[in-house]
Amino acid sequence: MSVLVDGLRKRFGDKIALDGFDLRVRPGTVCGLLGPNGAGKTTSVRILSTLLRADGGRAEVAGFDVATHPMEVRRRIGLVGQHAAVDEVLSGRQNLELFGRLYHLGAAKARVRAAELLDRFGLADTGNKAVRHYSGGMRRRLDLAAGMILAPDVLFLDEPTTGLDPRGRNEVWDAVRSLAGDGATVLLTTQYLDEADQLVDQIAVIDAGRVIAGGSPAELKSRLGGDRIEVVVHDVGDLGTAAELLRKVADAEPERDLDRRRLSAPVRDRVAALTETVRALDAAGVPVEDIALRRPTLDEVFLTLTDGKVSA
Numbered sequence: 615m616s617v618l619v620d621g622l623r624k625r626f627g628d629k630i631a632l633d634g635f636d637l638r639v640r641p642g643t644v645c646g647l648l649g650p651n652g653a654g655k656t657t658s659v660r661i662l663s664t665l666l667r668a669d670g671g672r673a674e675v676a677g678f679d680v681a682t683h684p685m686e687v688r689r690r691i692g693l694v695g696q697h698a699a700v701d702e703v704l705s706g707r708q709n710l711e712l713f714g715r716l717y718h719l720g721a722a723k724a725r726v727r728a729a730e731l732l733d734r735f736g737l738a739d740t741g742n743k744a745v746r747h748y749s750g751g752m753r754r755r756l757d758l759a760a761g762m763i764l765a766p767d768v769l770f771l772d773e774p775t776t777g778l779d780p781r782g783r784n785e786v787w788d789a790v791r792s793l794a795g796d797g798a799t800v801l802l803t804t805q806y807l808d809e810a811d812q813l814v815d816q817i818a819v820i821d822a823g824r825v826i827a828g829g830s831p832a833e834l835k836s837r838l839g840g841d842r843i844e845v846v847v848h849d850v851g852d853l854g855t856a857a858e859l860l861r862k863v864a865d866a867e868p869e870r871d872l873d874r875r876r877l878s879a880p881v882r883d884r885v886a887a888l889t890e891t892v893r894a895l896d897a898a899g900v901p902v903e904d905i906a907l908r909r910p911t912l913d914e915v916f917l918t919l920t921d922g923k924v925s926a
Contacts, residue, residue: 616641616768616799617662621671624657624823631657633823635671639816641767644790644800646810649820650920655803656772658820662801663693663770676767692761692769696776698753699760702746706737706756709745713760731759735789751782755789762793769793771802775809787812807912817912819919827919834919835910841884842908843891845877848901853877856902859894863887875903 617639624632632654639645647655660666662675664684673680676690700709707728714724732741735755745753754774761769774790775783783806790813794800804810810817811831819827819834827834843864847856853870857877860868864879864887871878881887884907895902 615639615674616643616676617645617801618674619658619662619671620673622658622661622668622673623670624654624661624666624668630823632661632668632671635820635824637818637825639799639801641799642794642797643815644794644802644813646814646817647801647803647820648807648810648817648916653820653920654823655820657823659770659772659801659803663691664688665693689764690767692764692766694757694761694769694771694774696773698757700745700753700756703744705742705744706748706752707732707741709756710759710763713763717763719763727763731762734762734792735759736785749782750778751785754778754782754786758786758789758793762798766798768799768801771800773803773805775804775806783809807916811912819916821920831912834915835912837915837918841881841887842878842910843881843884843887844904844906844908845891845895845902846904847875847877848903850875852900855898856895856900859898859900860891862894863890881907 615638617637619635619637622632622635635654635658647658649655657666661668662673662680664680664687667681675687678686678690680687704712710728710731711724714727715721719727732738735758737752737756737759740748740752745756748756758774771790775786778786787809790800802813814831816830817828817834818825843860845856845860847853850872853872853875857868857870860877860879864881866880868877868879888907892905
C-alpha cells in the first residue's frame with residue numbers, strides 16, 4: 615500500500631479531529647477524501663504529510679512510518695495546498711528551477727527538470743512568461759509541476775481546483791489523470807463531488823473523524839439502489855395512471871413529485887424496464903414530456919451518508 619493508516623487519533627483541546635481514522639490507498643491510484651466541514655480531511659492530510667503529529671494510531675506513506683521516519687516520508691511525497699505557492703514575478707521556468715534548487719538538485723539538473731515538467735504539464739510555450747500573466751488553470755498546473763520536482767511516489771492535493779473556472783478545472787483534471795497514469799499515487803481532498811466522480815479510483819467518506827464509507831464511485835452509488843426510471847407526464851392528472859403502469863416494472867412503489875409531475879422508481883433490468891414503460895404509456899394514451907434512466911449521483915450518496923451536511 616502507498617498509504618496505510620490504522621486508527622489515527624488527533625485532538626485539539628476539547629475538539630476531536632480524528633477518532634480512529636483508517637485508510638488504504640493502492641499504488642498508482644487516485645483516492646478522494648470527502649466529508650463535511652470539520653470532518654477531519656485536512657487534519658489527516660497534514661499528519662500523512664508529516665506537518666502534524668497524531669495523538670494515537672499509526673500511518674505509513676510510501677512504506678515509511680510518518681512518526682518515526684518523517685524525513686524518509688518527505689523525500690517521497692509532494693504536497694500541493696489550496697493556494698498556489700508560485701512567485702508571480704518570476705516566469706514559470708524560473709519558479710520550477712527555484713524549487714529544484716531548494717530540493718538540492720543543482721543548477722544544471724534543476725534546469726533540465728524544469729524543462730521536463732513544463733513540457734509535461736503543457737506549459738512549454740509559456741515557460742518564459744511571468745506567472746502573473748498566467749490563467750488560473752495555468753497557475754494550478756505550474757503548482758502541480760512544482761510538487762512533482764522530485765517525482766514523488768505519493769502526491770497530496772488539497773482541493774486542487776478551488777476557485778477555478780470550468781476550463782481551468784478541466785486542465786487540472788487532465789494533469790492529475792496524467793500523474794496517476796504515470797504511476798504516481800494521488801490523495802486529494804475536494805469539495806466538488808463531480809470532481810471526485812471524474813478523477814478518483816476510490817473514495818473515503820469521512821465524518822466525525824473517521825471513515826464511514828469507502829469504495830469506488832460506482833460501488834458507493836450502488837448502495838442507493840442502482841438504476842432508476844423517471845417519468846415526467848404532461849398532465850398532473852395522469853400521474854395516477856402512469857404510477858400504476860410504472861409499478862409493474864419497478865422494484866418499489868414509485869415516488870411522486872406533484873409539483874414537477876414526475877415519477878421515479880428503482881429498476882433492475884434498466885433497458886427492459888424502459889422499453890416496457892414506454893410501450894405501456896403509449897398504449898394507455900398517457901402523454902409524457904420526458905422519460906429517462908438515471909443512476910444515483912455522488913451528491914446523493916454523500917448527502918445520504920453524511921445526513922445532508924455540507925461538504926468542504
